[in-house]
Amino acid sequence: MGDKKSEGLCAKCSRLCFNMTLLIAFIFFIMIPVLHSYTSGWNFLVTPGSWDLVKGFCNFFAVMFTILYLTAGLVILKRWYQSRRLCRLDNCSFYILTLGIFVLGLVGQDYIEKAKMSQAEDFSYTCAELALADGVAPNSFLAEINQVYRNADALLCSDECPCGLRGSLASMGIGPVMPPDGGWPVDNNDPLPDDDDDLPRMLRYNIEDNGPTSVRKCPTYLDRVYGGDEDKQWQYEEVFQQLEEDTECSGICDGLDDSPYEFFLFSNVNNGEPKVTCRSSLSAKIDQHIWFFRKLYLVAIVLTGIMLGLLTLLLLCSIHIYCKKKCGRKGPTAKQIKNNRAKNGMVLGGED
Numbered sequence: 001m002g003d004k005k006s007e008g009l010c011a012k013c014s015r016l017c018f019n020m021t022l023l024i025a026f027i028f029f030i031m032i033p034v035l036h037s038y039t040s041g042w043n044f045l046v047t048p049g050s051w052d053l054v055k056g057f058c059n060f061f062a063v064m065f066t067i068l069y070l071t072a073g074l075v076i077l078k079r080w081y082q083s084r085r086l087c088r089l090d091n092c093s094f095y096i097l098t099l100g101i102f103v104l105g106l107v108g109q110d111y112i113e114k115a116k117m118s119q120a121e122d123f124s125y126t127c128a129e130l131a132l133a134d135g136v137a138p139n140s141f142l143a144e145i146n147q148v149y150r151n152a153d154a155l156l157c158s159d160e161c162p163c164g165l166r167g168s169l170a171s172m173g174i175g176p177v178m179p180p181d182g183g184w185p186v187d188n189n190d191p192l193p194d195d196d197d198d199l200p201r202m203l204r205y206n207i208e209d210n211g212p213t214s215v216r217k218c219p220t221y222l223d224r225v226y227g228g229d230e231d232k233q234w235q236y237e238e239v240f241q242q243l244e245e246d247t248e249c250s251g252i253c254d255g256l257d258d259s260p261y262e263f264f265l266f267s268n269v270n271n272g273e274p275k276v277t278c279r280s281s282l283s284a285k286i287d288q289h290i291w292f293f294r295k296l297y298l299v300a301i302v303l304t305g306i307m308l309g310l311l312t313l314l315l316l317c318s319i320h321i322y323c324k325k326k327c328g329r330k331g332p333t334a335k336q337i338k339n340n341r342a343k344n345g346m347v348l349g350g351e352d
Contacts (some may be wrong), residue, residue, distance in 0.1 A: 002225065003150040015090050018075060022097050025068035028061045028248035029101055029300065033108060036293045043141045045282070047238045055292060062296050075308055080314055095311070098304050102157065113293045119290070123283045127253035145282065146252040148236055150217040151225040152265040159323040160248035161218035165263070166270050188223060207267075216241075216266045239285070240266040240278070249276035 023245055035054050039046060046054070076094050122142045130146050137143075157163035212218055215225065217236055226232040243249055245265040251261040251274075260274035 016091070019093050021068050022093050022207070025065050025072065026097055026101075027070065028065040029104070029231065031061045032058055032293070032296050032300075033104065036108065037112075039289060039293070041237055044115065044119070044286045045141075045239060046235060048242055051237070051289065058292070058296060060297060061067075062216075067297070067305075069303065072097075074175045077314075078310075080318075098307050098311070101300055102304040102308060105304065108297040109301070112290060112297065116287075118292055119283070119286055120128065126257045127348065128256050130253055131256050141278075143235070144232075148225060148232065149240075149251045149261070149265065149278075152210065153217055153261050155220070155224045156215040156265055156269070157205035157207065157263075159206055160224070161204040161215070162211045162221060163212045163269050164209065164211040165205065165207045196280055213268045213270055214241075237266055239282075243278050243281050243285070244274070245271075247278070248272070248275045249278040249281055251277055251278050252282075253277065 035058055039051075039054055070095055076091055079088065080089065119141075122137070122140055125140065125142055127138055128134070130143055134142075155161050157165060195316045215221060222228055222230065222233055224237075244264045247259060250264050253259075254261055254277075258277065258279075260277045262273065264271050264274060296342070
């Protein structure tokens with residue numbers, strides 16, 4: 001009696017541990033869509049440090065889910081091997097989890113596809129459309145980034161924030177904003193360029209020996225560039241600085257032209273002249289973040305899809321075994337019936 005009670009208690013503990021394992025596995029998985037939702041709320045563009053945290057947590061959750069799920073799957077296979085039965089009450093939680101994760105993975109992939117299409121459409125706007133706001137969606141992410149860069153370009157090296165432009169680029173900012181009485185000096189020792197093409201550049205910038213070398217150091221930076229929005233400042237400034245340093249880019253559009261600004265705004269104005277705009281590098285970074293979540297959902301879909309296929313095969317095997325036992329039995333032949341009657345002393349008609 002005591003042995004049966006002990007066995008029943010062990011079976012209950014085993015089922016409890018199994019179900020708790022499935023619950024923890026589900027919690028680990030569901031954190032991936034939660035982080036996906038958080039990142040998509042920032043249009044898949046967050047600070048490098050925040051992205052490293054999101055990526056690290058997602059990888060951890062994915063690995064832990066995989067380990068726990070495969071462990072539970074091995075338990076299910078062991079149960080089937082011992083009893084050749086899949087229709088067990090203590091297996092139902094695993095089947096529900098498998099089907100649920102598979103469906104959630106498909107839903108996540110659908111959201112990823114929509115995000116990818118929206119991002120591709122947004123980054124297809126031309127500079128003329130952005131400048132004139134012609135057909136641009138009110139919530140366009142690219143238009144917002146372009147406006148931030150335009151605000152930064154208008155602030156740095158202006159009267160409000162004279163910049164510390166030095167070296168080979170310093171000639172772009174020498175001199176007052178308006179020409180003095182009598183016009184610009186023409187002395188040979190004058191450092192001003194004589195080329196008329198340099199005049200608009202020269203008139204545009206104000207420099208100061210100890211002025212800021214980045215728009216981030218301007219006194220009115222937050223108000224003038226982001227309109228006082230600290231969330232936008234947190235989201236953009238480190239990303240823009242990293243892109244400028246890594247890809248030598250600056251801005252999205254220079255007015256109507258698809259060309260970079262004349263110096264770096266968020267890194268250091270003295271790092272040289274930008275070579276390209278940041279449009280393509282921004283798009284590539286967002287694509288990278290979107291693809292990361294797509295891979296996680298693909299892993300979940302493949303893992304649970306394989307398990308669903310294997311369970312289907314095992315179910316077919318169970319049905320075959322059942323039919324073989326129940327439906328494959330044959331009744332006694334006529335000869336066996338005759339022999340059985342003879343043994344019982346019964347004589348069939350027509351026999352002596």
